[in-house]
Amino acid sequence: MTELHERFEELAARGHRRGADAVIAAAMKATEDDAAIVAMPMTDGERPARRRGRSVVAASGIAALLGVATLSISALVGGTGADSPEAAVRQLADAISHEDPLAAIDVLSPVEVRQLRATVDAASRKAEELELVESAAVPLAGIDLSVEGLELDTEDMAPGFAKVYVRGGRITGAVDSSGVSALVRRAMGEASPEPGEVDLASLDAGVTPFVVAIQHDGSWYVSAAYTVLENLRVANDGLPADLGSARAAASSLGAASPEAAARDLLDAVAAKNWRRVIELAPPDELPVYDYRDFLLALPSDPSDMWTVDEFSAVADVRGDTAVVTVKAAVTIDSDDLEPYRARFVDDCRWNAFPGATLDDEQCFSIDSFGLFVPSFAGGGDDASLRSETITVDVVRREGRWFVSPVTTVLRAVDRTVAESDRRWLFTILGLTHELDPEATITLGQPIEATGGLRVYALEGRRGQELIGSFDAEAADSGYLDAELYAPDGSTVEDAWGWFQGETVRLPADGTYKVVVYEFAPGTYTFWSVADAPAEAFEPPYDELDGTCAATVEGSTECWTSAAPFPESGETVPVVPTTVP
DSSP: OHHHHHHHHHHHHHOBBSOOHHHHHHHTTSOOOOOOOOOOOOOOOOOOOOOOTTTTTHHHHHHHHHHHHHHHHHTOOOOOOBSSHHHHHHHHHHHHHHTOHHHHHHHBOHHHHGGGHHHHHHHHHHHHHTTSSSOTTOTTTTEEEEEEEEEEEEEEEETTEEEEEEEEEEEEEEEOGGGSOHHHHHHHTTOOOOOEEEEGGGGOSSSOOEEEEEEETTEEEEEHHHHHHHHHHHHTTOOOOOTTHHHHTGGGSSBSSHHHHHHHHHHHHHTTOHHHHHHTSOTTTOOGGGGHHHHHTSOOOOOSEEEEEEEEEEEEEETTEEEEEEEEEEEEEOSSSOOEEEEEETTEEEEEOTTOOOOGGGOEETTTTOTTSHHHHHOSHHHHOOOOOEEEEEEEETTEEEEOHHHHHHHHHHHHHHHOOHHHHHHHTTOGGGSOOSEEOOTTOOEEEOSEEEEEEEEEOTTOEEEEEEEESSTTSOOEEEEEEOTTSOBOGGGGGTTTTOOEEOOSSEEEEEEEEEOSSEEEEEEETTTOOGGGGSOSOOSOOSOOSOOOTTOSEEEEOOTTOGGGOEEEEOOOOOOO
16 A cells, blocks of 8 residues: 555645635536446556555545546636637636636636546545545635746747746645545544645756647637647657647548447557557547657567457447447467467456466456455455456547547546445545454454455454464465554554464454455464464465476476566476476
C-alpha cells in the first residue's frame, strides 16, 4: 500500500484553496449520460509493500476528493467559450478562484470531456454514500485553491490553435480539516498537509509553461488533450504537429465497422503497427493523428511479438456508439521465454507455456486477488473467478468507427465506483482497524483463503508468541500478508512476518484485530509457537533455486525464479531433456 499512499501524499501536499465548490456543485446538476454501463476487467494487483504506520493515510481521503474534483471540473460542458485563447485561460482560473461555475463551463473543451458526466455524478454520489464527503453536491469542501496574478501571452500555432504561455503567477492551496468529512478526519489523524504555494515563473526550466487552446464554432476553449501532446512534443524536441489533420482526414481513418475497429486494434498492437493504432483513435477525443510524425519517430521496443490465433467480436451498436465484446487468443514470442499462448475469454486468462498445461479450473480472473480492486476487499468467490467479458468502446465519426480510449477507461472507473464499499474504502484509507471482525481466530484451526481482505478478532495475552503458516493450493500461486492491531488500536509492526517464518510477540492482554490480505487460494493457520509445525518457521520464498518453472523437450534454456514472483527470475542453461 505504501506506493499508492505516497502518490496520495504527493497530491495532498500541494494543497488547494477554496474556490471550486460552486463549480463542482453546478457540475453535479449536469444531465447524465444515458449510456449503459458495461464492466471492464482490471489488472492483477502487485504485492503491497509493508506498511509503516498510519502517517501517510491522511493524504488518502484528500486525494480521493481531488480525484472527484478533477473529473468534476472537467465535466462542465455546454458553454459558449471565450473570445480569445488568453481569455479562455483567465476565465478558467477566475472560475476556480471566484466560485464562478458559468465561467468554467464556458472554456473547457466540450468535445473532450462530454463522456465524463455520468462517471462524475456516480462517483460523487458514491462518495456521499460512503461518507467520504459530506455532500455529493460539494465534494471539494475543505479544499481551498486559488490561482492569482497570471501573466500570459499567446502564440498562434495554426488556424484555430493557440499556445498560451504562463509567464508568471502563483497557485496557492490549503486543506481545512474542519471542512472535510469525519471519515477523512479520522484517516488524517494528527497529520494535515501544510499550505503550499507554487510560483509559476519558477516552473520555467528552459521551456515556459503553456496550455493549448482550440477554437470551436468561433469560440476558444482550453484543450487538455492538445496541451498534453504538445508538451510531450516540446519536451522531446519532436517533429512539428500537423494540427487539424485528424479531423480533415476522419473519413479515411478508423474502420468500417465496430468489430473491424476492435480487430484492427489487436492486429496493430500485435504487429507493433503504431501508425494503424494512431489511425484508430477518435480525432476529436484523442488527436494523436495530428502528432503522428512525432510519435512514430519515438523509439519502439521490438520485443514480445504477438500472433493473433483466434478472434471473435460481437458489437452492441447504439447510434454512433458501440460496445464490442471480444474473445481472443494470441501466441507471444518473447525475448525472455519460449513462445507461449495467452487466451482472453470471459475475463479469464490462461498462460500456457510449452510443456505446461493449465486447465479451466486454474483460470483466474484478470481481477483475481487485486488489492485495490473493490472485489478484493469484498473477497469470496466473486474475487477469484468472474464472468464479465472484455469489452472495447468504439464511436462513429464521419461514417467511420474508432476505438475510444476515454470511454473504455471510464467503464472501468464506473465499475470500480459501483463496486466500492465500506470495506474497500477503509482499506485504501488505512482504516482497516476500524472494520468489524467477521470471526474470532482459534489457534491451530485452518482458515480457507478465497481471495480478499479478512478481519478477525484474536484474544491474546501479554508475551504470547505466535506464528502463521500458509498451505497454498498450488505451487507459486501467491502469498498472504497480515496486519495486527493491539487492543489500544496501535499497529504491531512485526506481524508482517507472520507468514514468512517470523514470530510475533503480543504486547498486552486483550482483544486484537488481525487483518489478512489473501493474495492466493489455500488454507492458513495461526499457531502458538509451542504448537506450530516445523514448516511454519521456514521462509516460504528462498533465493533462486536454479530449477525451471517450465520447459520443453529439447530446450537448452529455461526460466527459473523464486515464488511468488516469477517475473523476478532469470534464464538459465539446461541439459536438453524431456518434460516429465
